[in-house]
Amino acid sequence: MALSLTIEKEFAQTSERVKSVDLHPTEPWMLASLYSGTICIWNYQSQTLEKSIKVTESPVRSVKFVARKHWIITGADDKFIRVYNYNTMEKIKEYEAHTDFIRSVTAHPTLPYLLSCSDDKVIKLWDWEKDWECSQVFEGHSHYVMQVAFNPKDTNSFASASLDGTIKTWNVGSSAPNFTLQGHSKGVNCVDYFIHSDKTYLLSGSDDFTAKVWDYETTSCVQTLEGHENNVTTVSVHPELPIIITTSEDGTVHIWNATTFSLEHKLNYGLERVWAIGHMKGSYKVAFGFDNGTIIVKMNASA
Numbered sequence: 001m002a003l004s005l006t007i008e009k010e011f012a013q014t015s016e017r018v019k020s021v022d023l024h025p026t027e028p029w030m031l032a033s034l035y036s037g038t039i040c041i042w043n044y045q046s047q048t049l050e051k052s053i054k055v056t057e058s059p060v061r062s063v064k065f066v067a068r069k070h071w072i073i074t075g076a077d078d079k080f081i082r083v084y085n086y087n088t089m090e091k092i093k094e095y096e097a098h099t100d101f102i103r104s105v106t107a108h109p110t111l112p113y114l115l116s117c118s119d120d121k122v123i124k125l126w127d128w129e130k131d132w133e134c135s136q137v138f139e140g141h142s143h144y145v146m147q148v149a150f151n152p153k154d155t156n157s158f159a160s161a162s163l164d165g166t167i168k169t170w171n172v173g174s175s176a177p178n179f180t181l182q183g184h185s186k187g188v189n190c191v192d193y194f195i196h197s198d199k200t201y202l203l204s205g206s207d208d209f210t211a212k213v214w215d216y217e218t219t220s221c222v223q224t225l226e227g228h229e230n231n232v233t234t235v236s237v238h239p240e241l242p243i244i245i246t247t248s249e250d251g252t253v254h255i256w257n258a259t260t261f262s263l264e265h266k267l268n269y270g271l272e273r274v275w276a277i278g279h280m281k282g283s284y285k286v287a288f289g290f291d292n293g294t295i296i297v298k299m300n301a302s303a
Contacts, residue, residue, distance in 0.1 A: 003243065003257055003264055003301045010285065011044040011296035012269075018289030020063045021278035023296075030278065030287050031072060032294050033060035039074060041086065044285075044296050053089050055082055062105045069128075075102030075116055081126070093132055097124060104147040109155055113172070117145035123160055125172060138170050140177050146189045153193075153200055163187030167204050167214070183221045184208050194237040194244070196258055203244060205232030211246045213261065223261045227254055234277045240284055241301050247274035253288060255299075269295050 017035035024031070028045040037057050041050040058077035066073055071092065072084045079102060083093040098118035105116045112129040123138040123145055143164035151157040151169075157178070159169045165184050168177040186207035193216075194201040200216035211225040211232050230250035237244055237258060244256040253267040253274060269290065276289030287296045 003241075005241075005243070005255065005264055005299060005301045007255075007265065007267065008298045009269075009295060010298050011042070011047060011287075012293065013042060014271075014293040015040070017275070017291045018294055019059055019061045019275050021276045021287040021289040021294060022063060022065050023278045023280045023283065023285060023287055024065050025067050025280050025282075029065075030294065030296060031063055031065055032276075032287075032289055033063035033074060035059040037076065039063055039072065041072075042294070051086070051089055053084065056080065059101075061101065061103055064105055064107055066107045073105050073107065073114060075105040077101040079118075081105060081114070081116060081132075083128075093128075095132060097126070097134075098122070101144075103145060106148055106150060108150060109152075111155070115148045115150070115158060117148045117160060119144040121145060121162075123148055123170070136172065136175070138175060138177075140168060140180075141166070143187065146187070147191050149191050149193060151193050151200070153195060159191045159193065159202055161188040161191035161204055163189075163207075165206075167191050167202060169202075169216075179219050181214050181219060181221075183212060183214075184210070189232060190234045192236050194258070196242070203235040203237065205235040205246055207231045209248070211235050211244070213244075225254070225256055225261060225263075227263050227266075228252065230273075233273070233275050236277045236279065238284075238286065238299065239279055239281045241299060243299070243301070245277060245286065247277055247288065249273040251290075267297075271295070 020033040022031040040052045060076045062075040081097040100119035114126040117123045125136040141162040167181040184206040190205040192203045202214040205211045213223040228248040234247045242258040255265040272291035278287040
């Protein structure tokens with residue numbers, strides 16, 4: 001069944017190249033990290049810049065709110081993870097986490113854990129209640145690890161995407177991967193979990209211009225989403241709507257029906273390549289980061 005989807009642009013801001021975006025779960029804030037090394041918090045209600053800080057001279061490729069701690073966590077090309085209190089913008093912690101560019105950081109939904117992944121081909125688990133001790137290293141990828149994502153149904157497990165062309169799943173506490181998904185013909189840039197009718201799937205996006213949907217139980221590819229004309233940079237499932245969102249270096253956002261996998265909409269805001277997506281549970285807003293700025297849209301659907 002086709003979705004009747006309305007998409008309204010609610011916020012637009014031009015800037016230098018945006019590498020990562022996140023939405024705060026309770027405040028009207030969008031967090032963006034820039035290739036220039038700056039991070040910004042925009043208030044999308046008042047359409048004003050709340051806070052901005054120069055983190056480093058290197059690109060900040062990943063930035064996340066950890067609302068329960070009032071933190072912002074950043075990962076950058078200078079190999080450092082930095083933690084800020086977003087109320088005061090005081091730096092809480094700064095440490096060299098990897099031996100190469102940091103591609104992605106993500107916080108565990110309830111435990112004091114941070115996952116990071118890097119061009120050094122490894123994933124690390126950090127425990128902030130043990131003074132940010134590295135409690136585990138996950139090795140197995142043979143190229144840059146581009147993204148990590150926790151499994152929302154089993155938060156003891158997570159998935160990783162790598163330019164070695166694979167997606168791997170792992171368990172906290174075990175150093176070997178659970179399984180490896182192969183099927184993309186080029187490197188994999190992004191991964192996300194997708195729960196549909198109580199069944200778990202994985203989404204991946206690749207430099208082969210496609211996204212894939214994988215059955216988590218059988219580890220088989222159930223659908224290939226074709227239509228982008230350049231590398232797929234992010235894949236995500238809308239937290240409140242039955243839609244899959246993919247973005248690409250072709251400058252477009254594609255919206256797919258999560259049940260039928262048909263392409264429902266193509267969005268192009270003329271801001272060049274799309275690098276990032278952000279959303280939050282309970283909201284219909286989605287943020288996108290581009291070469292030339294950020295956009296927030298509100299999506300509503302009726303079947």
